[in-house]
Amino acid sequence: MDEPPGPFRSYGVQAVPQDLRRLRHELMAWVLSAGIDEDRAQDIVLASYEALANVADHAYHGAGSGVVDLDAAVHRDRVEVVISDHGKWRIPVVDPRPVSARGRGLLLLRASADRADISSGESGTVVTLAWDLAPVRP
């Protein structure tokens, strides 16, 4: 990678399917423009989308404003995506059946990122996702 691209920011996005798809496409275009390989780009976009989908899910159930902010930046050694909203995440209802229909979003989110931190406070929820980049050879 030569010069890392500038950060990607998208604020005040309505957490509805159409707008979240558009945001996903924009994020993918930015990630690829950063020279990140396609496999990793797919992980970044998948984890980010699962976080966005969770915002949509809890907004749909009446928790939170249904508006989401996304910040993405390439640092020297990592890519970071921060997704913030202004609601509290629903505690997933545990489905004891072996092949339950729901509740795989967080699993995918965590598995697709090198690090995933979810912090929920009075003002909302912040999901911070990070991926390590291969060290640049001198």
Add this chain to the structure above:
Amino acid sequence: MTSSSRDLPAVELAVTLDWRDTAAVLRVAGEIDLLSAPEFEEAVGVVLADEPRTLVVDLRAVTFFCSAGLQVLASAHRRLPEHALRVVSDSAVTSGPLKTTGLDTWIGIHATVDEALAQ
């Protein structure tokens, strides 16, 4: 072996259904996300209503796949006999989420439709 192909009504996705004897082969193309998952679910529901003995879902032309799509497959799995639901995938875009979540234990992943039908 009988085979008749028809397009299922869909806007977000391109969905084609083929019958091979008692096996239904559902080919899906497009992005399966929050916007299109309801359509995917409806297409699967239409096929399941005809009670196939085997359902093969060909996801090779799917370019995005997430928990919304997994949810549809998990529901379909529960409505079918064990190992009757199979997926065709040649990319980590679709096989990755199935493997990550362990759903591939119940839903077999195959490289081709013929391989999926032969199981």
